[in-house]
Amino acid sequence: xxxxxxxxxxxxxxxxxxxxxxxxxxxxxxxxxxxxxxxxxxxxxxxxxxxxxxxxxxxxxxxxxxxxxxxxxxxxxxxxxxxxxxxxxxxxxxxxxxxxxxxxxxxxxxxxxxxxxxxxxxxxxxxxxxxxxxxxxxxxxxxxxxxxxxxxxxxxxxxxxxxxxxxxxxxxxxxxxxxxxxxxxxxxxxxxxxxxxxxxxxxxxxxxxxxxxxxxxxxxxxxxxxxxxxxxxxx
Numbered sequence: 292x293x294x295x296x297x298x299x300x301x302x303x304x305x306x307x308x309x310x311x312x313x314x315x316x317x318x319x320x321x322x323x324x325x326x327x328x329x330x331x332x333x334x335x336x337x338x339x340x341x342x343x344x345x346x347x348x349x350x351x352x353x354x355x356x357x358x359x360x361x362x363x364x365x366x367x368x369x370x371x372x373x374x375x376x377x378x379x380x381x382x383x384x385x386x387x388x389x390x391x392x393x394x395x396x397x398x399x400x401x402x403x404x405x406x407x408x409x410x411x412x413x414x415x416x417x418x419x420x421x422x423x424x425x426x427x428x429x430x431x432x433x434x435x436x437x438x439x440x441x442x443x444x445x446x447x448x449x450x451x452x453x454x455x456x457x458x459x460x461x462x463x464x465x466x467x468x469x470x471x472x473x474x475x476x477x478x479x480x481x482x483x484x485x486x487x488x489x490x491x492x493x494x495x496x497x498x499x500x501x502x503x504x505x506x507x508x509x510x511x512x513x514x515x516x517x518x519x520x521x522x523x524x525x526x
Contacts, residue, residue: 310342314506351390364392370405399428399439440476448481
């Protein structure tokens with residue numbers, strides 16, 4: 292049973308167009324980290340047809356200067372008392388709100404958050420200070436998706452499937468999982484994780500998600516090169 296009902300304000304929030312979203316991020320330890328190049332990747336992605344960009348807060352100003360599509364903002368921060376690292380607390384929310392991103396993405400798993408904060412409290416906080424920004428739940432399993440839907444997230448993304456202890460080793464993308472989420476949730480379902488091949492997109496398209504996110508396969512040259520090297524079989 293759902294406990295959330297659409298209001299007029301839901302319809303007024305800025306929407307991501309349907310299509311391919313490209314994640315333009317360079318994390319710590321990546322060769323491009325700190326190089327201030329993600330806005331160029333964003334420009335190329337949009338020129339190629341991307342409908343939105345997923346980016347870290349620090350990169351949003353330069354990306355905004357280059358492209359006019361919606362930006363999904365997030366902050367990755369480690370806390371000693373929690374495994375949650377994607378927009379874990381209200382402090383990160385405050386930073387993201389100042390960037391003007393259209394959507395804020397956050398970990399929406401059941402794992403304990405830093406400082407004893409809860410997901411419900413963070414959602415309520417965002418709605419109280421800025422009800423125009425849309426929210427994206429990065430989930431890993433069915434139960435967490437349903438809970439995020441009840442909390443009123445605008446988008447539910449499979450971002451963390453395969454990355455939490457409970458889902459480690461699961462195959463992604465998973466068409467059956469996408470089908471279950473679409474049947475259970477009123478939020479728009481976004482597929483993210485493990486997208487490398489055209490065939491995967493064709494398979495996923497058959498289940499009609501709202502959008503698909505590709506990141507590593509487009510914007511991380513090290514991983515792309517490594518994949519080619521591992522496939523090379525010289526005699």
